[in-house]
Amino acid sequence: MKFIHLLSLILVFPTLLFAAVPPKVKTLSLNHAIQxxxxxxxKVKYIGKQSLQLTIKNIHKRKDIKIHFPTGLQFASKDSSEQDQIILQERILLVRAGKSISPSFVSYCTQSDHLSPGLNSEFKLKENANGQLLELAQFLATIKDSQYTSQHAVWAVTNDHDLKGLHHNDFKTALKIQKFVADLTGKPLPQYTVRYRDGSERQVAFTGETILIYGNHQYTLSQDALVTCQIFNEAGEMVQEVFKDMKQKKGKVRFNFHLKTMDLPKGKYVSKVIINNQTFKEQWVEA
Structure with a gap:
């Protein structure tokens, strides 16, 4: 009896072990899986909020597949007046045999002089990004909460924009992105940054219209001082007072200022640091 029981275990156990091991699921890039x-x-369509939705079906009826969506995946608009799109986020998603999935991805426009896509605008797959655009995409994929900054970084490469649009609410993040893009493109670091008005759906994406200008002053005081910061237009008229008679201690001083420009005419403005009624330091900006 013991021999028969042992023989049964030997025969059954490998079967159980084999059954417990799931079949290996192959991973393919989106392009290769389609090819x-x-x-x-x-279908690839724009669903608003700077996002594309892809509808993908696993044609194989018995085998699951993992699809790799690489950083720098690009899609061409079916409407030639609208911007093509690039995806920064790398993902691997499982598609069950015979099933479909419809994942969404944050996407960025790559032609600032074209129209922004509208709801349900359709796209088709195009070649992946390469060169500077791919390098930029791989870098931006590591930065969180930077959709506005990332969009203007993309345009700095695809449309030769300057770097003033690389504003981020976190100064260290802004500087990190600015330095990377400056090194990548050879463009100078911005002396100040700009928050542009976003384009509307099916309107030219880059408006060039400033909402806010962000600058900063850095200097060294030889002694404590009462400091005023005011912003003037080219005619010498004050348009904004940042602060008045603030006591600052001697040593290195750094502070930020911002200028609301929505209700101001286009032109140049100067932010002045004033001590004892004399201009101690100034920075020019352009709205």
């Missing part, structure tokens, strides 16, 4: 006719990309 090999393993999956079909049925």
């Amino acid at each position: 090999q006719k393993i999956i079909s990309l049925n």
Whole structure:
């Protein structure tokens, strides 16, 4: 009896062990999976909030597949007047045999002089990013909460924009992005940054209209002082007082200022640091 029981265990255990091991799921890039006719990309559409939705079906009826969406995946608009899109976020998603998935991705426009996409605008897959654009995409994929800054960084490469649009509420993050893009493109670091009005759906994406200008002053005081900061237009008229008679201690001083420009005419403005009724330091900006 013991021999028969032992023999049963020997015969059954490998079967149980084999059954417990799930089949290996192959991972393919989106492009390769489409080329090999393993999956079909049925639709790519804009769903608002700077996002594309992809509808993908696993054509194989018995095998699951993992799809790799690489950083720098690009999509061409089916409407030539609208901007093409690039995806920064790398993901790997499982698509069950015979099933479909519809993931969404944050996307960025790559042609600032074209129209922004509208709801349900359709796209088709194009070649992946390469060169400077791919380097930028891989870098930006590591930065969190930077959609505005990332969009203007993309345009700095694809449309030769300057770096004033690389504003971020976190100064260290802003500087990190600015330095990377400056090194990548050879463009100078911005002396100040700008928050532009966002373009509307199916309107030219880059408006060039400033909402806010962000600058800063850095200097060294030889002694304690009462300091005033005011902003003037080219005619010498004060348009904004940042602060008045603030006591600052001797040593290194750094502070930020911002100028609301929505209700101001276009032109140049100067932010002045004033001590004892004399201009101690100034910075020019342009709205």
